[in-house]
Amino acid sequence: MASVTISDIFDTKCDIERVDLRKAAAKRAQRGFKNPEEQAISICEYHDDLQSITGRRPTFSLLISTWESSKNPFFREACAYLPMQEELYLTSNLLQPSNSGQSPIILISKVQLSRNDAGDIQAVEWQKLRPPPNMPMPSSGTEFKDGILFCSQGGPAPGTGGLYYMPWNKPPRPVVTNFAGWDFNSVHDVAQARDGSLWFTDPCHGFDKDFRPQPLLPCQVYRYVPDTGDLRAMADGFGRPHGITFNPDESIIYITDTDAFRGGTEHEPTRAATIYAFDVIKRSGSPFLANKRVFAFAMSRIPMGIVCDDAGNVYAGCAGGVEIWNAGGSILGVIEVPGGAASLSFGRDGELFVCSEQRLWRVKLAGRQASPIL
Template identity: 30%
Template sequence: MTKLAVGAILAVALVTASHTAASPPGAIYIDPLLYNVVGANYTEWRNSSAIGFNPTNSTPPFIQVFDPSFLDVTGPSATIREIASNPGFDFAHEAPIYVPDLNLVFFSNTGGGTLTYSGWYNNSVVSMINMTLVDEALARTTGNVNIQVQTLNLSDNVQMVNGGTGPYRGDLLFVTAGRALLPPSIVRVNPSPPYNTTVILDNFLGRQFNSLNDIKILPGTDIMFFTDPPYGWLNGYRPEPMLPSQVYRFDPSTGQVRVVADQFVNPNGIAFTPDGKTAFVTDTGVFGGFLETNQTFPATIYQFDVEPTTQSFMNRRVFAYSDSGAPDGIQLDTKGNVHAGCGDGIHVWNDEGTLIGKFYLNSTASQLIFTKSGLVILAETAMYVVNIQARGMTLATL
């Protein structure tokens, strides 16, 4: 065993011992000082961001701590437990929305295939999971559970759902990537049967968007902000983009749509601080669809000031760069910590952009959402819940 490996084990043991009373079960502590210099003979070099950083070779899923302040996020009893699974099918990929009054989480799977202008054979599917049933099942065991998810039968004008937020005036708010010539759109969906839908935006002054990806409401307003990368084209189900990759602002009361930020490769997730003064936008430029992965492109969260009058995004700066995959969906807790779905699980940064911990799955976790039960993680072929202490913005008053 190398001196580095011995040092790592000792550091984990010492830090774990010093935080025993407040540490979640099985939490693994990583001392960054041990890995600042590893030398030419280090055997764990990562040549690809698809490989997660797990220097202790711990068995996932587990809670990985880079800074003791992460314990304020997790609390002393947090565990990562699987709540739904469908191996071989990416049923849990995008657009998580939690409706507290119903205790339901809505979400979508991936869609894909070959672009055909006569139609599309593989639309995404919107589903939901009942968190009351999840809580009841988890209370009966210390292990994992597999709760059946329910598929919604939505209108044909809701194609390739990729982002969501809400509740918005009692409804779900989805953005779609469109398919073939069917335009990307913002859609309101009733969260109760028959799940009727209303498209409220599908163009920018007569020009189709590229492929809408994610959406959030500016706190304290009804103003919608959404991202528009060219992923429909990159993944073969939309025409070549005719607009830059941008972030838009939409005021549904006036119908006004305008650009608030640009100069992205593939803008993806979006979020605001609780006071609405700061915005975060993720750029998953590293993933290029048929252009393939380019690890020199962004896997980055950018931070902006929201101009009080115009609500344009100002003073762009790098907030964080993900070491694994790229930050997709992004959520903030009430303490200002930033949670994002990345290539090996959920990464959490404090409000200064320091990585303080991960919910380590060793697999892609594109999206996440805070619920009364804890943090729900969408990990493609599985869903997890972590009963953390931190709370999401929308749950602060519940």
């Protein structure tokens, strides 16, 4: 597909509002979520410690937007940054085809970043790509070796879905596509540990959205070791496990559960919209997940993509934007994004990329980096 170049990208200072957390509910009810038609990101500060993350002068820039034209949700998942190539890879939400006889599809976006001498992004080249036939319905992804590791949710046919490695400028190849011969449900997000193992979530989003068959496995979290082929189920008991990330020393893993959202407009407020934390422990020389606990219940519900910075702070894309907690689970503040946030990733020094369905944003913070094992 043809590429589009967007130039004259500029940074704008974020407005910061200090809000007493005890009055936050009334304040939010009065203000509501940021209107999707707005063109600005702002920050709601609940705790003084947020300043160590935002700095004194955080800025934002709008890299790409389809809000004013097609409103197609091209910027939802993956948000995988390749620093050597200065490329960002993203996946769309379900896109309805122009021909009513065709099934919905998910496209991949490749965004080439052009920076000035100060390191700020001044232009991007955006190209939409159809996923290869052997990697249907891609969702999240992460930098891996010299390319990207994509999660493929799979299609209607059996034997589809799993983890796929796509070397830079080369076709993807399967890494793991089933559990003991049973098809995964809808592999959604993946994180790589320092030992090379791949930890990934497997909700049943594809079945919820009618492009995957009846699930054959529980909604679980798995660990796969590419060098040995060892594949283990590590945790169950989720409604819809979604995002996954480690803390900096790899002693804790965070997993989001989006069970309150089943696709479309269906929302069940009594179900989980929760971030769970597990301790990563060793038993008989192997890692296990122990001490499952509620780390946070998202204030604006539906925590999806999740990342951890080098200080142990946790960031999640939610309906109101990017909610930020310290390692103790206390909410520090919210980067309020028009239309909410789905996924996010760190770029260069203090840079956060945020996917918001019809928009791709860059937020410049005070220098926080991704957790070093990501």
